[in-house]
Amino acid sequence: MMYNPTEIEKKWQKIWDDENTFAASNNSDKPKFYALVEFPYPSGQGLHVGHPRSYTALDVVARCRRLQGYNVLYPMGWDAFGLPTENYAIKNHIHPEIVTKNNVARFKSQLKSLGLSFDWSREVNTTDPSYYKWTQWIFIKLFERGLAYKKKMAVNWCSSCKCVLANEEVVSGACERCGGEVVRKEKSQWMLKITEYAQRLIDDLSTVDYPERVRAQQLHWIGRSTGAQVRFDTTAGDPIEVFTTRPDTLFGATYMVMAPEHSLIEKWSHQLKNVEEVRAYQAEATKKSDFERTEVAKDKTGVMLDGVRAINPVNGREIPIFISDYVLASYGTGAIMAVPGHDTRDWEFAKKFGLDIIEVVKGGNIEVEAFTDCETGIMVNSGFLDGLSVEEAKEKITNWLKEKGIGESKVNYKLRDWVFSRQRYWGEPIPIVDCPKCGFVAIPEDQLPLRLPRVENYEPTENGESPLASIHDWVNVSCPKCGADAKRETDTMPQWAGSSWYFLRYTDPNNDKELASKQAISYWLPVDWYNGGMEHTTLHLLYSRFWHKFLYDINVVSTPEPYAKRTSHGMILGENGEKMSKSRGNVVNPDEIVKEYGADTLRLYEMFIGDFEKAAPWSSASIRGCRRFLERVWSLSENIIPGDGLRPQTEAAFHKTIKKVSEDIENLKYNTAIAALMALLNTVTDLGGITRQEYRVMLILLNPFTPHITEELWELSGYDGRISESQWPEYDASKCIEQMIEIAIQINGKVRSRITVPADIQQNEAISAAKADPKIAHAINEKKIVRELYIPGKIINIVVK
RNA sequence: GCGGGUGUGGCGGAAUGGCAGACGCGCUGGCCUUAGGAGCCAGUUCCUAACAGAGUAUGGGUUCAAGUCCCUUCGCCCGCACCA
Numbered sequence: 001m002m003y004n005p006t007e008i009e010k011k012w013q014k015i016w017d018d019e020n021t022f023a024a025s026n027n028s029d030k031p032k033f034y035a036l037v038e039f040p041y042p043s044g045q046g047l048h049v050g051h052p053r054s055y056t057a058l059d060v061v062a063r064c065r066r067l068q069g070y071n072v073l074y075p076m077g078w079d080a081f082g083l084p085t086e087n088y089a090i091k092n093h094i095h096p097e098i099v100t101k102n103n104v105a106r107f108k109s110q111l112k113s114l115g116l117s118f119d120w121s122r123e124v125n126t127t128d129p130s131y132y133k134w135t136q137w138i139f140i141k142l143f144e145r146g147l148a149y150k151k152k153m154a155v156n157w158c159s160s161c162k163c164v165l166a167n168e169e170v171v172s173g174a175c176e177r178c179g180g181e182v183v184r185k186e187k188s189q190w191m192l193k194i195t196e197y198a199q200r201l202i203d204d205l206s207t208v209d210y211p212e213r214v215r216a217q218q219l220h221w222i223g224r225s226t227g228a229q230v231r232f233d234t235t236a237g238d239p240i241e242v243f244t245t246r247p248d249t250l251f252g253a254t255y256m257v258m259a260p261e262h263s264l265i266e267k268w269s270h271q272l273k274n275v276e277e278v279r280a281y282q283a284e285a286t287k288k289s290d291f292e293r294t295e296v297a298k299d300k301t302g303v304m305l306d307g308v309r310a311i312n313p314v315n316g317r318e319i320p321i322f323i324s325d326y327v328l329a330s331y332g333t334g335a336i337m338a339v340p341g342h343d344t345r346d347w348e349f350a351k352k353f354g355l356d357i358i359e360v361v362k363g364g365n366i367e368v369e370a371f372t373d374c375e376t377g378i379m380v381n382s383g384f385l386d387g388l389s390v391e392e393a394k395e396k397i398t399n400w401l402k403e404k405g406i407g408e409s410k411v412n413y414k415l416r417d418w419v420f421s422r423q424r425y426w427g428e429p430i431p432i433v434d435c436p437k438c439g440f441v442a443i444p445e446d447q448l449p450l451r452l453p454r455v456e457n458y459e460p461t462e463n464g465e466s467p468l469a470s471i472h473d474w475v476n477v478s479c480p481k482c483g484a485d486a487k488r489e490t491d492t493m494p495q496w497a498g499s500s501w502y503f504l505r506y507t508d509p510n511n512d513k514e515l516a517s518k519q520a521i522s523y524w525l526p527v528d529w530y531n532g533g534m535e536h537t538t539l540h541l542l543y544s545r546f547w548h549k550f551l552y553d554i555n556v557v558s559t560p561e562p563y564a565k566r567t568s569h570g571m572i573l574g575e576n577g578e579k580m581s582k583s584r585g586n587v588v589n590p591d592e593i594v595k596e597y598g599a600d601t602l603r604l605y606e607m608f609i610g611d612f613e614k615a616a617p618w619s620s621a622s623i624r625g626c627r628r629f630l631e632r633v634w635s636l637s638e639n640i641i642p643g644d645g646l647r648p649q650t651e652a653a654f655h656k657t658i659k660k661v662s663e664d665i666e667n668l669k670y671n672t673a674i675a676a677l678m679a680l681l682n683t684v685t686d687l688g689g690i691t692r693q694e695y696r697v698m699l700i701l702l703n704p705f706t707p708h709i710t711e712e713l714w715e716l717s718g719y720d721g722r723i724s725e726s727q728w729p730e731y732d733a734s735k736c737i738e739q740m741i742e743i744a745i746q747i748n749g750k751v752r753s754r755i756t757v758p759a760d761i762q763q764n765e766a767i768s769a770a771k772a773d774p775k776i777a778h779a780i781n782e783k784k785i786v787r788e789l790y791i792p793g794k795i796i797n798i799v800v801k
Numbered sequence: 802g803c804g805g806g807u808g809u810g811g812c813g814g815a816a817u818g819g820c821a822g823a824c825g826c827g828c829u830g831g832c833c834u835u836a837g838g839a840g841c842c843a844g845u846u847c848c849u850a851a852c853a854g855a856g857u858a859u860g861g862g863u864u865c866a867a868g869u870c871c872c873u874u875c876g877c878c879c880g881c882a883c884c885a
Binding site for chain 2: 327672675754
């Protein structure tokens, strides 16, 4: 019989559906295992070959765990709010709801064709009112606890999406999604206080199993730095507060710099002799985009405030104050003390403006460049700090500042609060009413969900308001608290809202009383293994950790962290090694691969393609090798030879393969697991066939990777029940050892010959056997043997002179 | 600049300090075939007719033994980037 993947794949997909084979139970005596992949955004382009890499990898884990006796939850859903859908809807005059429905249907049928063992009865969709009811509920809880607030501030504005962006969504000055130019805009926005969780987001990274690159990226993004906040008095009376990580260099502070937006400048305007010049510089700075302002190689610019000077608290020296855009209003206090001797930026600025540069740590040459790498240096020109190490000086000066009441130690984070409003239609409405008397009022919980109104026109407006703002009967409401005329918030939530808690909903997807029952959450959480893309490290992954911690604080979830283990797959590139994209013309469509080779071949190939964590180029030639392998597994069913159990000559090979495949699946080494299975097939083929029991083991080991063909061969071979309900084989370590082993013999570390000896041979016997080998005997000849080593089972090395 | 990776055949890639190149692709030769983008067998790091050599980006070191550990230099990828 021929291997016909199209036929058997359809057959088994239907059976799994009909029999609910992969449904997880919230009540089970088995140990639980929660495997999670990032749910996709159902785009109009359909599934990309990159999606199955992640989905198959965790499908392998999920299927393997089921065979190992776990109660496995492996769910799937749709992260369906978002701009592309809205833009498509605008362009084609179809409601986003319809677009979403169509895209979801297409994605779902594509995913089903891959034979992924999702529990489809738990499917969720973030755009479903019964889902976003709870997204809104969480927002209200955040609001009630002061973690959601509205603030007028400079925001990142994507001029193409006509929408604000979070800091995390700006990539080198451009919009993360569309690449459009990002400019600064003053707007009143809903914000979430993620900064309040900064320290816990750092601390708890040590309690979870994340790849180093993910951990490092999050730490860096949160950007904790310790130092001191110091107050400098000024001749104008108002002090300037600065943050510094180097309080030890205070004696070297020869000028100060404030961000152009700093509020003191306005206050001092009447005392400044060069107000015009200052105003001009401020205007220039606001006009610049973020990208221009943060260009690194850029020359330092600035204006000195003429008329106000600061006083260095350690020596009473009067120093000038500048404004410059190299100081950011949004970090620290928006002002710095400049120590040009020991900070590169300050040094450049000082050189340009002819300011004093004082060496306060010995060791560098401050005439040539700032001496920044000076943590081990000794203090000089620093009064009572002279002679101390940098570390001692830090401590002494901080204590001194505290005693004098002019400063104290301080921790700062680069992380900013999360800009949470979007001026768009296709998102969750923010459930807040703005009442002239009561201020912002959350709508009562029993009125959730606050549904998106049906509208004719959902195009963004030029003035930066949400399309919802023009729907008068929706906007104008009475205040839920006092009944007065009030207005609804018309912005919607960002794309990241729904995905910040979706993994909780899977545990109890139809609950209309709670986002999920406490019981279901405590049973399933934390997620045991979460795989997803690196691109979400400082977005979704960080956001969802924040929300989870908040839900932990209000006693909705029972674990401080949502994911016990995170892994990250590499991208699948086009055949030319470049990122797949329509414009490059190197896109591979998974549907066509399934049609030509079958889903099992696609799955196997994507797992075999290379190191799971690294990017790998697609190869339409290599995939044929995977199909060939499956053909050989198929025809092996017609080559069953008599015999019971494992044969003596295959026993070690099988036990070793069971061990290798089991371990490799745990360690993301899918490629070598498959290589081991290929090698096992070669072994039995060389022996002329396979016994029934051997074939059974081989099929189970292969089942997580290629579920359809193994299910079919299982049935054809007449084994009991379904392979998906069978048991994962166990290996016996003592049986992994071959009876006879080949050992290499080295002379002075170079391999000169090999001998085959019993595995349990003793050192002296092994060495005598080695010396008896003619090549070795010849090589030793009359030389003096200095040393003889036998590393059991591995190598013999004879050192001669 | 900072952080995280990474460098091995023609290609994707294997190798708890112990036989470098597993497994697959491709390629070469053969068998089978009317035919082959099918199948089977053999071979395939480089140099060599063969023996012998050389070989894991670079230069050094540790070791009986180094792709693997330590130091140097170089290249590439990803993230962050005037964060005081």
